[in-house]
Amino acid sequence: MTSWLGIARFGLVQAALGAIVVLTTSTINRVMIVELALPAMVPGLLVTWHYALQVLRPSWGHGSDKGGRRTPWIIAGMGTLALGGFGAALSVQLMQQNMVMGSIAAIVSFTLIGAGVGAAGTSLLVLLANQVDDKRRAAAATIVWIMMIAGFVITAGLAGHFLDPFSTERLLTVAACICAGSFLLTLIAVRGLETGRVNLTKTEDKVPFRQAIAEVWADHTARRFAIFIFVSMLAYSAQDLILEPFAGLVFGLTPGQTTSLSGVQNSGVLLGMVLVGAASTLLPRLMTLRNWTVLGCLGSALALVGLVAAAQVGPGWPLKPSVFALGFCNGVFAVAAIGSMFNMANNGTSREGVRMGLFGASQAIAFGIGGFAGTALADVSRMVLGSPVMAYATVFAVEACFFIAAALLAAAIGNRQGFGVAANPLVLAARHQTSGS
Incomplete structure (x- = not known):
């Protein structure tokens, strides 16, 4: 079973996930409304779309069941999320030049964000549930969620500091650092974390979603x-x-x-x-x-x-x-x-x-x-x-x-x-x- 240090490593992944999400749902949301003077419903619909995609979580979970390992799904999901987070920042810059192209880029980016959160988050929680003793699960949930909130707070503070004075170029730089840093942190945190693999019979392996x-x-x-x-x-x-x-x-x-x-x-x-x-x-x-x-x-x-x-x-x-x-x-x-x-x-x-x-x-x-x-x-x-x-x-x-x-x-x-x-x-x-x- 996973030690307390291992549980903290799960928390680091959750914090990395939260860092990219808060960048898009808070900072970029604010930039679209204030700096670009867009109606609040525009970022509101984009955030809602990213939530709507979570209906596919069971399908992604089924994919990790059939594959027998969760780590590849976590890494692939975080990679997708990181691309979506940077793309969301890029879409803001595009909106200043061409609103149609910028809007299309934003939709694609928030699609990647929703898919990345769902794929990485689902497999991360399944892996945590599998490798943590039942007596520690409530404490593990507390540690992981507190670290996720810490990811929110740290990201918001750092982004706020480095974004002043604001420009879309600064936004792109900050987003690139946060997304790349979060993905790198995930790679380090999950290395060697998963022990064993899901054992499925041939019949179970062929069961459609x-x-x-x-x-x-x-x-x-x-x-x-x-x-x-x-x-x-x-x-x-x-x-x-x-x-x-x-x-x-x-x-x-x-x-x-x-x-x-x-x-x-x-x-x-x-x-x-x-x-x-x-x-x-x-x-x-x-x-x-x-x-x-x-x-x-x-x-x-x-x-x-x-x-x-x-x-x-x-x-x-x-x-x-x-x-x-x-x-x-x-x-x-x-x-x-x-x-x-x-x-x-x-x-x-x-x-x-x-x-x-x-x-x-x-x-x-x-x-x-x-x-x-x-x-x-x-x-x-x-x-x-x-x-x-x-x-x-x-x-x-x-x-x-x-x-x-x-x-x-x-x-x-x-x-x-x-x-x-x-x-x-x-x-x-x-x-x-x-x-x-």
């Missing part, structure tokens, strides 16, 4: 877990684009203050992740990952109810503690769900890549829909209710309902006969499969 995904989807527990991921991540992402506007409108916070508020929320997320990771490793009998997941979802719902109250009370409400509580509960449920996802993918049966691809696709599609749905619901509610304050309260209330639904879904997984004795009720054990599931 449609049959493989049908077999996984027919699995009652895997299907319900994929639905749980979709519902919970839809709730998780729906407030991304409305929390800062809500704080500015209702509480009168400045742009700098709302940015700091996001920092408060992310601090809560990190603390929640660390708590679950540490508790699951040091006190594994304290609670199962399923119970942490349910608790995090219910806590998130309660924190959102607090934001509904904040909309009614206004500046007198303790906004920062409420936002911190939301972030903390989000972190608890997210890292517990990720650890459970590792267990679900690595359950002693074949099709690990397809399973992880299915779960990853559910997460990515929910993220792609969530941000847009949150803003759309806020706009519709404002037109119907005639009050922007009530519109935000409505979105928070709907999110709370989704988190409660997610908690019920998570609580139900593993309760069927034969699963209750598992150390982690979210683990699907082939030897306990029941008829009719």
Whole structure:
């Protein structure tokens, strides 16, 4: 099994992946809107397209299953992602000269980004699930995700420093350094990391993708877990684009203050992740990952109810503690769900890549829909209710309902006969499969 140093190496790959993604979804997004004065929907549609491509994750996972090794998929995916990241920066320069050619280049680049993230990310998580002991998976998920967030922070800071004074030439240089550096870091981190290979029978090796995904989807527990991921991540992402506007409108916070508020929320997320990771490793009998997941979802719902109250009370409400509580509960449920996802993918049966691809696709599609749905619901509610304050309260209330639904879904997984004795009720054990599931 992989050591803590090996887990950190997985985290380096995730950080490299995150570095390129944040360059495209944050920095280049901002440049298109501000410096190029394009409508916000242009980069918005490009980011949505990159999420939409994640529906192909199960197919890429199936490819790594059949190939028997994950590392080539990780390297190929990161190479594709790096090309897409540099291409996205290049498309900005082309847009200044020829908008049509620049737009075509942007579409191609974000296609490469979506494909690269899906191929590399799916195989990376499957490899992590295969090579990390089940007692360490929650801690491993915490380490890997914290390192990914660190990749976001470091990249944003360095890019911001070297992009001033801004020019498209500087953007290309910064993008080239980040993309090339991330790919090189991946090559170093994965060297010798994968031990063994997937053992497939000749029959399994010839199974077409449609049959493989049908077999996984027919699995009652895997299907319900994929639905749980979709519902919970839809709730998780729906407030991304409305929390800062809500704080500015209702509480009168400045742009700098709302940015700091996001920092408060992310601090809560990190603390929640660390708590679950540490508790699951040091006190594994304290609670199962399923119970942490349910608790995090219910806590998130309660924190959102607090934001509904904040909309009614206004500046007198303790906004920062409420936002911190939301972030903390989000972190608890997210890292517990990720650890459970590792267990679900690595359950002693074949099709690990397809399973992880299915779960990853559910997460990515929910993220792609969530941000847009949150803003759309806020706009519709404002037109119907005639009050922007009530519109935000409505979105928070709907999110709370989704988190409660997610908690019920998570609580139900593993309760069927034969699963209750598992150390982690979210683990699907082939030897306990029941008829009719």
